[in-house]
Amino acid sequence: FCRISPACSKPKYRGSLHCLKVIAKEEGFGGLYKGCSALLCRDCSSSAIYFLTYSALCEWLTPAGRNKPGFLVVLLSGGFAGVLAWGLATPMDVIKSRMQTDESDQHKYKGLVxxxxxSVRKEGAKVLFKGLGLNCIRAFPVNMVVFVTYEAVLRLTDHYTNKK
Known part of the structure; x- marks a missing residue:
């Protein structure tokens, strides 16, 4: 990403490596890990919901007597799992992004809490859900493809494992 100074329209960073170098110089090694606590909270909880939702929906939607979910079941389960995971992840994603873009000379935020x-005091609780709609619109088709690919790889490895 690129931070643009309000005084001019010139980007602060000329690329990823330049960004890395400037942040390390201005903020030290710890500056490279701003927002890490929010990222951990976001990913741990949303990953758990993601896989649990997928698994539960596949099991629920798969007809009795079948041991593997069908293509449509995988598509729907994957899509809904992605949407639910991003619904849970969005508030921490907002906090993570705010912490990461906090300029070193400003230090508006002392930490995650x-x-x-x-953020909530200044903008209300709705601030935690900025981007939720777009995240969900993107998450449904992306996670449909993710889980179709996942199931295809599982079936392919099962096929080759059982041949030997």
Missing amino acids: HCARE
Whole structure:
């Protein structure tokens, strides 16, 4: 991403490596890990929901007597799992992004909880759901494809494993 100074329209960074170098110089090694706590909270909880939802929906939608979900079941289960996971992940994603874009010379946020409190205090609870609609619109088709690919790889490895 690129931060643009309000004083001019010139980007602060000239690329990924330049960004890395500038952040390390201005903020030290720790500057490269801003937002890490929010990222961990986001990914741990949403990943758990993601896989549990997929598994539960596949099991629920698969007809009795079949041991593997069909193509349509995989598509729907994957899509809904992605949407639900992003529904849970979006608030922490907002906090993570705010922490990461906090300029080193400003230090508006002291940490995850402070960032969340200040954001909600200034903009209301709805701030935590910025981008939720777009995340969900994107998540459904992307995760349909992810789980169709996942199931295809499982079936392919089963096929080759059982041949030997």
